[in-house]
Amino acid sequence: MRHEEPVFQPRDEGYAERVRASFDLQQAMTLIEAELAVVDPGYVEIHLPYKSQITQQHGFIHGGVVGMIADSAAGYAANTLTPADASVLTVEYKLNLLAPADGERLVARGEVIKPGRTLLITRAEVFAVKHEQWTLCAVMQQTIMAMHGKKERVG
Amino acid sequence: MRHEEPVFQPRDEGYAERVRASFDLQQAMTLIEAELAVVDPGYVEIHLPYKSQITQQHGFIHGGVVGMIADSAAGYAANTLTPADASVLTVEYKLNLLAPADGERLVARGEVIKPGRTLLITRAEVFAVKHEQWTLCAVMQQTIMAMHGKKERVG
Amino acid sequence: MRHEEPVFQPRDEGYAERVRASFDLQQAMTLIEAELAVVDPGYVEIHLPYKSQITQQHGFIHGGVVGMIADSAAGYAANTLTPADASVLTVEYKLNLLAPADGERLVARGEVIKPGRTLLITRAEVFAVKHEQWTLCAVMQQTIMAMHGKKERVG
Amino acid sequence: MRHEEPVFQPRDEGYAERVRASFDLQQAMTLIEAELAVVDPGYVEIHLPYKSQITQQHGFIHGGVVGMIADSAAGYAANTLTPADASVLTVEYKLNLLAPADGERLVARGEVIKPGRTLLITRAEVFAVKHEQWTLCAVMQQTIMAMHGKKERVG
Numbered sequence: 314m315r316h317e318e319p320v321f322q323p324r325d326e327g328y329a330e331r332v333r334a335s336f337d338l339q340q341a342m343t344l345i346e347a348e349l350a351v352v353d354p355g356y357v358e359i360h361l362p363y364k365s366q367i368t369q370q371h372g373f374i375h376g377g378v379v380g381m382i383a384d385s386a387a388g389y390a391a392n393t394l395t396p397a398d399a400s401v402l403t404v405e406y407k408l409n410l411l412a413p414a415d416g417e418r419l420v421a422r423g424e425v426i427k428p429g430r431t432l433l434i435t436r437a438e439v440f441a442v443k444h445e446q447w448t449l450c451a452v453m454q455q456t457i458m459a460m461h462g463k464k465e466r467v468g
Numbered sequence: 469m470r471h472e473e474p475v476f477q478p479r480d481e482g483y484a485e486r487v488r489a490s491f492d493l494q495q496a497m498t499l500i501e502a503e504l505a506v507v508d509p510g511y512v513e514i515h516l517p518y519k520s521q522i523t524q525q526h527g528f529i530h531g532g533v534v535g536m537i538a539d540s541a542a543g544y545a546a547n548t549l550t551p552a553d554a555s556v557l558t559v560e561y562k563l564n565l566l567a568p569a570d571g572e573r574l575v576a577r578g579e580v581i582k583p584g585r586t587l588l589i590t591r592a593e594v595f596a597v598k599h600e601q602w603t604l605c606a607v608m609q610q611t612i613m614a615m616h617g618k619k620e621r622v623g
Numbered sequence: 624m625r626h627e628e629p630v631f632q633p634r635d636e637g638y639a640e641r642v643r644a645s646f647d648l649q650q651a652m653t654l655i656e657a658e659l660a661v662v663d664p665g666y667v668e669i670h671l672p673y674k675s676q677i678t679q680q681h682g683f684i685h686g687g688v689v690g691m692i693a694d695s696a697a698g699y700a701a702n703t704l705t706p707a708d709a710s711v712l713t714v715e716y717k718l719n720l721l722a723p724a725d726g727e728r729l730v731a732r733g734e735v736i737k738p739g740r741t742l743l744i745t746r747a748e749v750f751a752v753k754h755e756q757w758t759l760c761a762v763m764q765q766t767i768m769a770m771h772g773k774k775e776r777v778g
Numbered sequence: 779m780r781h782e783e784p785v786f787q788p789r790d791e792g793y794a795e796r797v798r799a800s801f802d803l804q805q806a807m808t809l810i811e812a813e814l815a816v817v818d819p820g821y822v823e824i825h826l827p828y829k830s831q832i833t834q835q836h837g838f839i840h841g842g843v844v845g846m847i848a849d850s851a852a853g854y855a856a857n858t859l860t861p862a863d864a865s866v867l868t869v870e871y872k873l874n875l876l877a878p879a880d881g882e883r884l885v886a887r888g889e890v891i892k893p894g895r896t897l898l899i900t901r902a903e904v905f906a907v908k909h910e911q912w913t914l915c916a917v918m919q920q921t922i923m924a925m926h927g928k929k930e931r932v933g
Contacts, residue, residue: 341530344499344521366499375496376558377539381532403531404742405766407562407717407872407919409899411892426917427876431741432714432768434874434917452891452899454872454919456715456766458742559897560921562717562764562872564744566737581762582721586896587869587923589719589762607736607744609717609764611870611921613897651840654809654831676809685806686868687849691842713841717872 321355321425325397328354332389339385347382349389355425357389362418374414376451379421379439383408383453386423387435391457394428399461404432406455414450416441433457476510476580480552483509487544494540502537504544510580512544517573529569531606534576534594538563538608541578542590546612549583554616559587561610569605571596588612631665631735635707638664642699649695657692659699665735667699672728684724686761689731689749693718693763696733697745701767704738709771714742716765724760726751743767786820786890790862793819797854804850812847814854820890822854827883839879841916844886844904848873848918851888852900856922859893865928869897871920879915881906898922 325331329352336342336349342359345367351358359382361367361374369375384406392401423437439451480486484507491497491504497514500522506513514537516522516529524530539561547556578592594606635641639662646652646659652669655677661668669692671677671684679685694716702711733747749761790796794817801807801814807824810832816823824847826832826839834840849871857866888902904916 335525338525339523339530340520341522341524341533366495368495370490370493375494375536377532377536378496380535380539380561381530384532384535403565405562405564405715406535407560409560409891409919409921410558411899426874427914434876436917436919449892452901452919454874454917456874560870564736564764564766566744581719582759589721591762604737607746607764609719609746609762611719645835648835649833649840650830651832651834651843675805677806678804679806680800680803685804685846687842687846688806690845690849690871691840694842694845713875715872715874716845717870719870720868 321394321428323354323393324395327397328393331397332357332392335392336389341381342385345378345381352393354393355390355428357386357393357423359386359421360418363416371413374419376410379410379414379419379451380408382419382421383423383437383439383451384455386421387437387453387455388423388457390423390425391433391435394425394433395459396461398464399459400463401457401459404456404458406453408451408453410451412441412448412450414441416443418442431459433459476549476583478509478548479550482552483548486552487512487547490547491544496536497540500533500536507548509548510545510583512541512548512578514541514576515573518571529574531565534565534569534574534606535563537574537576538592538594538606539610541576542592542608542610543578543612545578545580546588546590549580549588550614551616553619554614555618556612556614559611559613561608563606563608565606567596567603567605569596571598573597586614588614631704631738633664633703634705637707638703641707642667642702645702646699651691652695655688655691662703664703665700665738667696667703667733669696669731670728673726684729686720689720689724689729689761690718692729692731693747693749693761694765696731697747697763697765698733698767700733700735701743701745704735704743705769706771708774709769710773711767711769714766714768716763718761718763720761722751722758722760724751726753728752741769743769786859786893788819788858789860792862793858796862797822797857800857801854806846807850810843810846817858819858820855820893822851822858822888824851824886825883828881836878839884841875844875844879844884844916845873847884847886848888848902848904848916849920851886852902852918852920853888853922855888855890856898856900859890859898860924861926863929864924864926866922866924869921869923871918873916873918875916877906877913877915879906881908883907896924898924
């Protein structure tokens with residue numbers, strides 16, 4: 314879009330470690346073999362290598378799996394900006410699937426649009442990467458709620 | 469809602485068999501151990517037993533997995549009403565997560581709201597069932613596109 | 624959907640009067656000549672007579688106007704369930720347009736799906752009524768936030 | 779987002795004139811006094827000066843009106859890329875309201891994300907401009923359908 318990108322200041326220095334610890338507890342991410350590739354203030358990337366176990370009936374990666382990594386990337390992008398003693402939960406998201414998820418890997422990029430105290434509005438884009446060609450295969454718009462005083466259960 | 473439920477007439481007698489064959493090809497559904505429990509005209513149910521491999525960091529079933537079965541239930545509900553020589557794809561969906569997916573199993577109910585020739589509008593509800601108590605944990609609104617003359621690849 | 628409808632208990636006896644006073648302050652509703660027809664606990668109806676000033680290029684009522692009354696009906700449905708000292712605001716909504724809004728009047732029905740303390744999830748349906756034939760022309764799913772201690776500015 | 783902006787090639791040289799003629803037929807846009815300020819390939823801006831007739835109960839511009847101009851800006855952005863003999867209709871959109879629409883005017887920017895033949899995926903941002911300060915007050919993600927061979931009724 315034609316406006317400057319916002320720059321975010323995390324409220325918790327340990328944001329990256331905190332997000333990584335939470336991600337590691339998500340067994341569903343382990344099941345699909347998703348990787349937390351980038352954790353910056355207000356921005357998170359999740360990478361997902363292709364494997365046949367996560368495909369749909371045409372052999373492409375399942376749209377539901379695309380939604381999973383989009384939801385997680387944007388949700389954790391929000392989580393980088395919440396205080397140390399807060400956890401986040403997804404209120405809702407809306408996902409458009411633009412092209413088959415056809416690639417050796419998917420890259421989901423989540424970013425915060427507006428970091429409110431209670432609600433954080435985010436968006437995500439998912440690319441299918443095939444022979445280093447990037448195809449935008451999904452876009453998402455999402456609402457995240459910060460639960461203050463409810464630290465993530467880690468360890 | 470306060471209006472009569474529509475009754476749908478399938479355009480393909482073999483709709484249930486066709487939907488089941490397509491579902492069986494979705495390896496992602498096998499991975500999470502989802503079951504296609506009901507296939508009626510304009511209505512599909514997917515059941516998902518709890519297992520730790522599909523949980524998030526608090527031990528509940530992952531919101532992305534909830535989205536997967538909601539998306540599939542509503543998409544296949546649309547698929548029951550398309551002709552034999554058509555396949556369907558998800559254009560987009562919007563999912564609200566209402567409560568933690570805390571239960572021994574999830575039940576996703578997808579139904580068609582409006583069956584157009586090219587676009588079918590659907591919705592889904594997902595319940596978490598715990599000690600036979602049903603809790604509504606997600607609602608979804610979805611747009612499905614019918615691809616005429618593009619039969620599902622089955623077998 | 625195939626589950627029992629919830630029955631809602633308002634937390635403020637004066638809910639109907641409060642909602643009506645707020646609606647009357649919305650000059651945009653006066654501009655399009657929308658009427659607040661029903662105010663029940665968790666359920667609100669807005670009626671909108673046809674007039675050429677609210678049409679789009681094909682002579683039907685503008686989709687944006689359909690969205691306005693869907694948003695308001697569902698938002699006020701939420702507002703019937705909030706305490707007297709709270710105001711509500713729309714966090715987000717998702718609207719599917721199913722058919723042209725072709726009728727002598729539109730009827731928007733908003734209802735609460737889940738009344739949380741901070742967030743209320745709602746949905747709406749909009750019907751076009753022509754020669755007493757009802758056509759479902761839009762469905763909406765919405766998130767409403769209750770602002771506690773921030774009474775609506777009335778009078 | 780961190781990828782290059784696409785550049786769009788209109789399929790109809792007369793796209794701007796065609797879009798302007800359609801906009802001028804929307805009486806609902808005249809009613810709220812919205813202006814079609816920019817018409818580029820894949821990009822449209824609508825400006826809306828403040829007036830009390832379009833406000834909600836707190837004196838800000840009504841969220842439904844914000845939705846109207848977001849929907850129109852993105853829908854016409856799609857329309858710039860369709861052939862001369864096609865019309866467009868909104869399948870659905872999802873709008874997040876981020877801040878009160880508090881300003882002397884609103885600026886809605888619609889742009890195409892993916893221009894398919896049948897479906898075009900778009901997004902919009904709406905800014906409130908007050909003393910030349912721009913505040914992002916809404917973001918929208920939308921699906922548009924092109925109706926080929928159904929020319930807009932103009933004149």
